[in-house]
Amino acid sequence: DAGVTQSPTHLIKTRGQQVTLRCSPKSGHDTVSWYQQALGQGPQFIFQYYEEEERQRGNFPDRFSGHQFPNYSSELNVNALLLGDSALYLCASSLFPGQGTTEAFFGQGTRLTVV
Amino acid sequence: DQQVKQNSPSLSVQEGRISILNCDYTNSMFDYFLWYKKYPAEGPTFLISISSIKDKNEDGRFTVFLNKSAKHLSLHIVPSQPGDSAVYFCAASRPSSNTGKLIFGQGTTLQVKP
Numbered sequence: 001d002a003g004v005t006q007s008p009t010h011l012i013k014t015r016g017q018q019v020t021l022r023c024s025p026k027s028g029h030d031t032v033s034w035y036q037q038a039l040g041q042g043p044q045f046i047f048q049y050y051e052e053e054e055r056q057r058g059n060f061p062d063r064f065s066g067h068q069f070p071n072y073s074s075e076l077n078v079n080a081l082l083l084g085d086s087a088l089y090l091c092a093s094s095l096f097p098g099q100g101t102t103e104a105f106f107g108q109g110t111r112l113t114v115v
Numbered sequence: 116d117q118q119v120k121q122n123s124p125s126l127s128v129q130e131g132r133i134s135i136l137n138c139d140y141t142n143s144m145f146d147y148f149l150w151y152k153k154y155p156a157e158g159p160t161f162l163i164s165i166s167s168i169k170d171k172n173e174d175g176r177f178t179v180f181l182n183k184s185a186k187h188l189s190l191h192i193v194p195s196q197p198g199d200s201a202v203y204f205c206a207a208s209r210p211s212s213n214t215g216k217l218i219f220g221q222g223t224t225l226q227v228k229p
Binding site: 004006031033035040041042043044045048056058090092094096097103104105106107108109 | 119121149151156157158159160161164204206208210211212213214215216217218219220221222
C-alpha cells in the first residue's frame with residue numbers, strides 16, 4: 001500500500017517563475033491538504049481539497065492555487081515566486097472530517113528553493 | 116497568532132528514561148489533538164492522537180495526556196530510545212466542524228543519548 005507520494009523531491013526556481021508540485025494521496029483517502037514548512041517552524045496550512053473543490057484556505061495569497069483530480073491526486077501551483085517562498089512543501093492525505101479517523105498522513109515533501 | 120505553542124525548542128534525555136514533550140493551545144474549540152515525529156528530509160509521521168472527550172491515550176511506549184482546563188497536552192515516551200531522536204510536533208484540529216485543517220506548534224527537537 002503506497003503512502004503519500006510527492007514529486008519532485010527537490011526543486012530550484014528563479015524569482016518570478018511559476019512552479020507546480022504534485023501529490024498522490026494514500027490509498028483510500030479522498031482529501032488532500034497542502035502545508036508550507038519554513039526552516040525551524042511548524043507546517044502552515046495552505047489549503048485543502050475534497051471532491052475536486054477547495055474546501056478551506058489558510059492565510060496565503062492568491063499566488064498559491066491548487067487543483068484536485070478525479071483520482072484524488074492534487075497539484076499545488078505557486079505563481080510569481082518570491083525568495084520567501086523557499087520552504088518544504090508538504091502534502092497530507094486524509095478522509096474528509098466526519099467520515100472516519102482524522103489522522104493526516106504526510107508525504108516526504110518537496111524542498112523548493114527560490115533564487 | 117500562535118494558537119498552538121511548544122515552548123521548549125529542544126529536550127535532551129538519557130536512553131531508558133522518560134521523555135516529556137509539552138504543548139499548549141489557546142483555542143478552546145479544538146477537539147482533536149495529534150503528535151507527529153519528523154526526521155530530517157522526511158515528512159511528519161503520525162504518532163498518536165487524542166480526542167477532547169478523553170484525557171489519556173496510550174500506544175505502546177507513547178502516551179498522550181490532555182488537560183482541557185489548562186489547555187495543555189503532553190507526550191510521554193517511556194522508555195526513550197536513541198531512535199526517538201527527532202523533531203516532535205503537536206497539532207490541533209476541529210473535525211467536529213468539518214475542518215481537517217491542522218494547526219501545528221513550532222516543534223521540539225528531542226535528543227536521546229545512548
